[in-house]
Amino acid sequence: MTATTTAIISTTDYAIHHFSESLSLPSFSTARGFVFAISVYASYVFAILVYRLFFSPLASLPGPWYAAVSDFWITTHVVRMQQCRTVQTLFERYGPVVRIGPNKVAFCDVTTMRSVYSVHKFDKSTYYKSLLTMTTLPHAQHAIRRKSYAPHYTPSNxxxxxxxxxxxxxxxTDALERIAAQTSVDCLDLFRHLMVDVIACTVFGIRTASLDNWSLNIRDPLSVAVYNFPKRGILVRHN
Structure with a gap:
């Protein structure tokens, strides 16, 4: 083998080695960056969980620990229309005040109700944005707006x-008497239809025949819309 051939082979080996290093270094750097990003994110999530469980202002309130760390648990019950039953179960287990989310508290006693609605007068959460009607979140603005339609709900009116x-x-009552002792009744569904009739009549001056549709087992679009409202409230994006 001549010196020229040896030089060519050495040069080729050097080029291949240099090319391999140029490919492996960025890949290694990318992998390290990815691992670092995952570590930072995991640390961030862990810090949030620790804060919500032990250092949040709501940490002392009773409730399941998984409700304190994430809204996912209560959201699954809302989507399945089981929130009321689930929260009632928590009341029976933990008492009249219970934490149902990282920033959510449910209560069913008069003292707390007065504190929330009369003493402190807290603002509504962003969940109520999904109403997209006459709801306002800040209490002060809500009080002003409420005065404009409060006369409609006076006893005389x-x-x-x-x-x-x-x-x-x-x-x-007629609908209940017709099916008495024949089948069970979903009271939430029944009174939802009644509510639609009452609101449509007293607010808009129209008859929707929602109760009639319930009696005839006909799908009532307004009642269905009310039924789907909690799901819609979850899916609406709040700005």
Whole structure:
């Protein structure tokens, strides 16, 4: 083998080795960066979990630990329309005040209700943005707006709707009497249809026949919309 051939082979080996290093170094750096990013994210999540469990202002409130660290648990019950039953179960286990999320507290006692609605007058959460109607989140703005439609709900004005409300009540009792001792009744579904009839009549002055549809086992679009509202509230993106 001549010196020229040896030089060519050495040069080729050097080029291949240099090319291999140029490929492996960025790959190694990328892998290290990925591992570092994952580590930082995991540390961040761990810190949040520790804060919510032990250092949050709500940490002293009773409730399941998994509810304190994430809203995912209660969200699954809301989507399946089981939130009320689930929260009631928590009341029976933990008492009248229970933590159901990292920043959510449910209560069912008069003292706490007065504290929330009358003493401190807390603002509504962003969940209520999904109503997209006359709901306002800050308490001060809500109080001003409430004054504009409060006269509609005075006893004297509601008395004007007494014939319609009596008619709805009779339809409700008649429907229950027809199916008495024959089958079970989903009361939430039944009173949802009643609510649609009452609100449509007293607020908009129209008859929706929602109770009639329930009696005839006909799908009522307004009642279905009310039924799906909690799911919609979860899916709406809050700015």
């Amino acid at each position: 509601l008395a004007l709707f007494q014939p319609e409300l009596q008619d709805f009540s009779l339809k409700l």
